[in-house]
Amino acid sequence: MSELVLTSLRKTYGPTVAVDDVSLTVREGELVALLGPSGCGKTTTLRMVAGFIEPTAGQIVIGGRDVTHLPPHRRDTGMVFQSYALFPHMTVAQNVAFGLEMRNVPKAEAEKRVADALSLVRLGHLGERYPRQLSGGQQQRVALARALVVNPGVFLLDEPLSNLDAKLRLEVRVEIRELQRRLGLTTVFVTHDQEEALTLADRLVVMANGVVQQVGTPEELYESPANLFVAGFIGRSNVLAGRLVSPGRFESRGGLAVSVPADGRAAGPAALALRPERLTLAEPGAPVAPCMNSATGKLVLVTYLGATSEYRVDLRGDEVLTATLPTPPASDPLRRLAAGDPVTLTWPADACRLLAPDGAHDQGG
C-alpha cells in the first residue's frame, strides 16, 4: 500500500470548472471519503486518480511515483465501480483472476491468490458461477475481490453501496471497513451519503462546486464546520444571519443578542450555526442560568420521532430555530406543549459556531 498525494488538481471542460485546485494527501492505510452533492467533482477527482480523466493541471503521486500522465493500466490502482462492472462472459474466478493474468502471475500462484481473495469476501464456493447468477451483494463482493487480489497501491471505491438495498448496505459497509483495516488499504471512497462517510472514513473531504470545502475527521467536521455549506451538509444546523458586534457578542438580523466564543474574528457580518441537539427547551419564565443564551418564541411544530422529538420555534418574524431533544417522559409538562405555546430556548455560548456569512468564502478547517 502506498501514500496518495494530489497537488492542485484541476479539471475544466471548456468554461466549466469540474474540479478546482484539489490538494489532498491520503496516508498509507487511511480511508478518506470524498463527500458532496452530485456534480461537486468528487467522482471526477476519483476518476482522475484512476486515470480515466486527464487532469487539466496538477499532479497525482501514488507511492512516490508521479502517475499524472500514465494511462489507467499502468497506475496500480484497484477500483470498485458503482455498477460493479463485472465481466459477464467470465466466471467469478476468471473475473478475479483477470488482473493477475494481466500481471503475468504464474498460473499456480494466481489460482491460490484468487481462492484467497474469494474466501476473504466469503465467496470461496461460488468461483465457477457467472456474475448474472449472483445477487447484488455477492456481485459487489466479487468486485471487491477482483480489485484487491492484485494488491493495488490505492484502493478506489465509487459509490459502491448505492445499488444495494438499505439493510445490505449496512452489512457491506461494515465489511468494507473491516477489510480495509485488516489489509491496511490506502482507500479513497466516493459517496453522496453523509452517514456512510461519517461511519466509514478516517477523514472526510467535503466538496461542493469542484472546490474542497473542508478536510477533517468526522468529529472535526461535525463540531467545527468551516463554513455554512459544511454546517448544513454534515448533520443539520440552525443558521442565523447577523453581525459580530464585538468579540464574543453576536447580534442576529432579527435583533437577538447572543454571546459566542471569542475566536479572534474581527467584528462584521457573520453567520451563526447552532446544532439542534445543543438547544434545550423550557417554559417561559423558567430560570435561565446566567452563562446561557436564551431566546423566547412561539412553538410552531412538534414532531415526535420516538427517541427524540423535534421542536420548531418561531422567534421573531423570519427567524426560526429547531431544537432536537430526547423525548421527555409522559409526565413531563413539556409533553403537553402544543403549537402556538410560548417557549424559551437556551444554549451555552460554546454551542455557537461563528462562520462567514452566506456568499463569502471561508476556507480552512
Add this chain to the structure above:
Amino acid sequence: MPAAGPGRRWLGRFALRAVATVVFCFMFLPVFFVAWISLFDQQIVSFPPDGYTFAWYANALSRPEFARGFVTSFQVAAVATVIGVSLGAAAAYAIVRFRFAGSGTLNTLLLGPLVVPGIVAGTALYVYYVALENALDVDFRATLHGLVLGHVLLTIPWTVRLVSASLVGLDRAMEEAAANLGASPLTVFRRVTLPMMRPGLVAASLFSFIQSFENLELSLLLVGPGRITLPVAMLNYLEFRIDPTIAAVATMQIVIIGALMLISDRFVKLSRIV
C-alpha cells in the same frame, strides 16, 4: 373490471393459442407448399397431384447450373459477409463510441441499401462499374469481385444495426475495469469489448449471409457467364420451364439455410438477439 373467472382465463388462453397458430400457419404455408409441390409427379403443377416422385430433385441435382449457382452464391455470400461485417462492425463501433460531426448522418446513410430498391441499386452499380472500368482499366462487370462488392452493400445495414445494439448495451465501466486491472487498450478490446459484441457479430453475419445468398434483384445485372448465382439460375430456368424442379431447388436451399441457422443457434441463442 370484475376479476376474471376460470372460464374467462381459459377463453383468453385459447384465443392466444388460436391467433398464434393462425399466424404460424400463415408464415409456414408457403414453405410447406414449396416442399409439397417439389414432390408432385407432373410437369404442370395442378391439384390434386397425380402422384409423388423424387424425380425433380434428381433433375435439379443433374443440372450443372444449379450446382454451380449454389457454389457461386455460397462463395459470394461468404466473402461479402466477411468484408461487410468487418466494415459494418467498425462503422458501428465508431458511431456508438465516438461523437463526431456527421455521425448521425453517417448512421442513417449506412441504412441506405435497405431503402433503395435492389434493381435500382443494381442498375446504378452497373453504370458505376462501366465508368470505373473506363477509368481504371480493370474489369468489374460480370466478375466475382464486382458481384461481391455489390453484395457487401447488402450486408452493411444489418451489421451496423445489430452491432450498434450490442455496443449500446455495453457498460463502459467494464472496459474501464479491465484497464484498471492492467489491460492495455488493445487487450481491453480483445478480452472485453469483442466478446461483448459477439452476439451482435454472429447475428449480423447470419443475416448478412442470408441477405446475400438469396439476393436476386441486385445480382441480376452484375452476374456474368459462369458466375450465375443460385437465385439468378432459378429465374433463368423459370423463363423456359415451369415444373417442380424449382420447388425442389428451393426446398434444398431452405433446408441448407435452416441448418445454418440451427448451427449458429448452438453458439449464440438467436432468440435472444433477433
